[in-house]
Amino acid sequence: MKHKLLTALSGLALVAGSAAAQAEGQLNIFNWGNYTNPDLITKFEAETGIKVTITDYDSNDTALSKIKAGGHGFDIVVPTHGYVPIFISEGLLMETRPDQMENFKNVSSTWVDVEWDQGRRYTVPWQWGSTGVVVNTKYYKGDINTSAIFMDPPDELKGKINVVPEMGDVMGLAIMYHGGEPCTDDKVLLKKVRDSLVAAKEHWLGMDYGNLEKFAKEDLWAGVNWNGSTFRMRLQNENVAYGYPKEGYILWMDSVAVLADAKNVDEAKAFQNFVMDPENAALISAFARYSNGIDGSEPFMPEDMKTAPEVVVPAEHAGNGKFVLACPPDVQALYTRIWTDLQK
Amino acid sequence: MTTASSSPTRLTAEEVEELARKKDTKNRWLLASPALIIITLFAAGPLLIVVLYSFLTAGDYGNVKWIFSTKGWFSVFLQYDIFDDTLQIADAHLSIFWRSIKLSLLTTVLTAAFGIPTAYFIATRPLSQRNLWLFLITVPFWTNLLVRTIAVMELIRGEGVINNVLLWANVIDQPIQMMFTDFAIAFGMTYVYLPLMVLPVYASIEKLDFRLVEASYDLYANRWKCFRRVILPLVKPGMIAGSILVFVPSLGAYITPRVLGGGKNLMFGNLIELQFGQGRNWPLGAALSISLMVLVMVALLYYVKVSGGDDNEHR
Numbered sequence: 001m002k003h004k005l006l007t008a009l010s011g012l013a014l015v016a017g018s019a020a021a022q023a024e025g026q027l028n029i030f031n032w033g034n035y036t037n038p039d040l041i042t043k044f045e046a047e048t049g050i051k052v053t054i055t056d057y058d059s060n061d062t063a064l065s066k067i068k069a070g071g072h073g074f075d076i077v078v079p080t081h082g083y084v085p086i087f088i089s090e091g092l093l094m095e096t097r098p099d100q101m102e103n104f105k106n107v108s109s110t111w112v113d114v115e116w117d118q119g120r121r122y123t124v125p126w127q128w129g130s131t132g133v134v135v136n137t138k139y140y141k142g143d144i145n146t147s148a149i150f151m152d153p154p155d156e157l158k159g160k161i162n163v164v165p166e167m168g169d170v171m172g173l174a175i176m177y178h179g180g181e182p183c184t185d186d187k188v189l190l191k192k193v194r195d196s197l198v199a200a201k202e203h204w205l206g207m208d209y210g211n212l213e214k215f216a217k218e219d220l221w222a223g224v225n226w227n228g229s230t231f232r233m234r235l236q237n238e239n240v241a242y243g244y245p246k247e248g249y250i251l252w253m254d255s256v257a258v259l260a261d262a263k264n265v266d267e268a269k270a271f272q273n274f275v276m277d278p279e280n281a282a283l284i285s286a287f288a289r290y291s292n293g294i295d296g297s298e299p300f301m302p303e304d305m306k307t308a309p310e311v312v313v314p315a316e317h318a319g320n321g322k323f324v325l326a327c328p329p330d331v332q333a334l335y336t337r338i339w340t341d342l343q344k
Numbered sequence: 345m346t347t348a349s350s351s352p353t354r355l356t357a358e359e360v361e362e363l364a365r366k367k368d369t370k371n372r373w374l375l376a377s378p379a380l381i382i383i384t385l386f387a388a389g390p391l392l393i394v395v396l397y398s399f400l401t402a403g404d405y406g407n408v409k410w411i412f413s414t415k416g417w418f419s420v421f422l423q424y425d426i427f428d429d430t431l432q433i434a435d436a437h438l439s440i441f442w443r444s445i446k447l448s449l450l451t452t453v454l455t456a457a458f459g460i461p462t463a464y465f466i467a468t469r470p471l472s473q474r475n476l477w478l479f480l481i482t483v484p485f486w487t488n489l490l491v492r493t494i495a496v497m498e499l500i501r502g503e504g505v506i507n508n509v510l511l512w513a514n515v516i517d518q519p520i521q522m523m524f525t526d527f528a529i530a531f532g533m534t535y536v537y538l539p540l541m542v543l544p545v546y547a548s549i550e551k552l553d554f555r556l557v558e559a560s561y562d563l564y565a566n567r568w569k570c571f572r573r574v575i576l577p578l579v580k581p582g583m584i585a586g587s588i589l590v591f592v593p594s595l596g597a598y599i600t601p602r603v604l605g606g607g608k609n610l611m612f613g614n615l616i617e618l619q620f621g622q623g624r625n626w627p628l629g630a631a632l633s634i635s636l637m638v639l640v641m642v643a644l645l646y647y648v649k650v651s652g653g654d655d656n657e658h659r
Contacts, residue, residue, distance in 0.1 A: 061621040065406045086405050159521070165607050167622045191427045206524040206606025219502040219523065329404040329624075336623040337426050337436075343610045343618075344436035 037287030123255035125293035176248030416627030459541030524606030548582025
């Protein structure tokens with residue numbers, strides 16, 4: 001009897017011990033799909049002995065609603081700048097004070113006092129980029145630095161256009177095309193925006209994500225897309241080009257944050273510190289092809305990124321980009337209505 | 345006196361029987377209770393939550409606030425114009441709903457057109473071969489729906505198998521645009537739901553007594569008449585079951601329209617997803633889900649009534 005009890009107890013201890021060991025060396029990352037360099041993770045695992053799992057999401061809203069629902073088991077999330085204040089105000093992020101971490105000195109001064117996280121008390125830069133237009137220049141020779149590519153498409157491109165179904169970005173581009181400010185509630189302008197979007201949609205083929213190989217294989221010729229994603233398309237098909245709409249284009253930054261209910265807090269903090277190292281930041285960029293906001297990472301980047309027009313914003317377009325914070329709830333409700341009208 | 349003394353004993357016997365029967369019923373209830381509790385908890389429970397949410401106020405960033413509101417239900421059917429605030433019918437929801445119904449009906453008709461001959465073919469094979477054919481029909485079910493949908497995409501895309509073959513055979517000189525159209529959605533759903541039509545139809549054709557077919561020929565029925573008056577009424581239950589099994593999931597389909605339809609035109613499932621995602625209007629999403637369920641329910645009741653009416657006709 002005593003013997004049996006002993007076995008049971010030692011078995012229990014073993015289980016408890018292994019569970020503790022597991023908790024020590026684990027990190028669960030919740031990040032955008034096709035966005036995390038496997039080499040980065042391998043390097044992190046080798047240096048720290050922490051085992052990493054990655055789960056994908058396809059939009060900020062998916063991430064937000066899954067995390068709000070609870071029970072997700074994730075430690076790290078990578079929200080876009082506009083969503084960081086929402087995550088913070090909903091109490092979903094942990095104040096990890098990256099500004100006091102060892103590698104914080106590498107963060108480019110441009111990205112320290114940002115509107116969405118003053119002084120970087122919660123988040124660490126992951127990558128930043130822009131939302132503009134993509135055109136296959138084999139089929140269209142005109143000016144591509146305009147939102148007219150999808151708002152008032154040239155005949156050559158009609159019927160081969162894809163617009164990413166990212167409501168905030170597309171509404172922002174369309175509003176700026178009509179001379180307004182993103183998140184406006186000016187109904188006269190919004191009516192124009194809605195009517196022109198509905199009219200333009202006749203010439204679109206799809207509203208879809210994940211179109212890398214459809215552009216590479218020329219199923220699609222033009223549309224709204226992100227700069228780094230367009231860069232990856234160009235590497236597979238040299239005719240694909242990225243345009244910076246002169247009417248205004250969207251800038252964004254995704255940042256690494258630790259969740260308030262993270263189980264592996266130390267590991268998560270270690271990861272935040274890890275991605276601020278220039279060599280590691282360069283690995284992030286080398287995969288997804290966006291800039292990273294860490295000083296000194298350029299020397300470690302692939303050669304083709306240093307001159308890529310998708311990454312190095314040409315001087316004449318630099319002033320037209322705009323960071324847009326998340327719109328207020330009542331404006332968002334208005335945009336959802338327009339968005340539904342668009343997709344009916 | 346004998347009757348007096350015997351009748352109480354007989355009554356007792358009846359009472360004992362009654363008691364035994366009651367005990368038996370109680371036992372059955374007890375034995376069934378775990379299953380009943382699970383069904384109530386996991387089927388009715390979530391459903392009640394959805395109903396509850398549809399009567400709450402939308403939270404600012406998703407989720408709900410615990411304030412009673414009928415706004416979700418109101419906006420399923422009606423809306424204030426975005427720009428001049430006049431009350432109008434929610435035509436966006438209605439047209440999305442109408443598209444779902446149209447495509448689901450089309451899918452049902454197409455699966456019937458391909459499924460019934462297939463089922464007939466299988467049912468008329470020798471007994472030893474039938475299991476093999478049925479096995480082949482179920483093989484696609486082993487693969488995830490998303491993978492099958494992407495396989496369809498490889499078939500119909502611009503540089504896909506179908507276009508390449510047609511180009512190679514000089515039937516066309518430009519790839520046909522099939523991806524991102526309503527055709528693509530109907531094609532994909534027909535492929536995905538075909539087994540759901542074949543199996544019930546097969547089950548009823550298999551039971552068909554082919555001597556009745558011979559008898560009808562003996563009575564000077566031509567092929568058409570035999571099909572219409574003999575075979576069709578007998579396999580109708582299977583066809584109805586198949587139609588329900590295809591129509592209902594088509595109505596709520598989400599993956600196939602999203603992957604093959606290009607997301608340009610929403611189906612009902614995608615509209616619901618929009619409300620829970622970027623739209624951040626959970627009460628509306630919940631109300632739309634319930635509306636879809638009610639409509640499916642109405643369709644089912646209609647089917648039941650139609651098949652029930654047939655039985656009367658035969659009598």
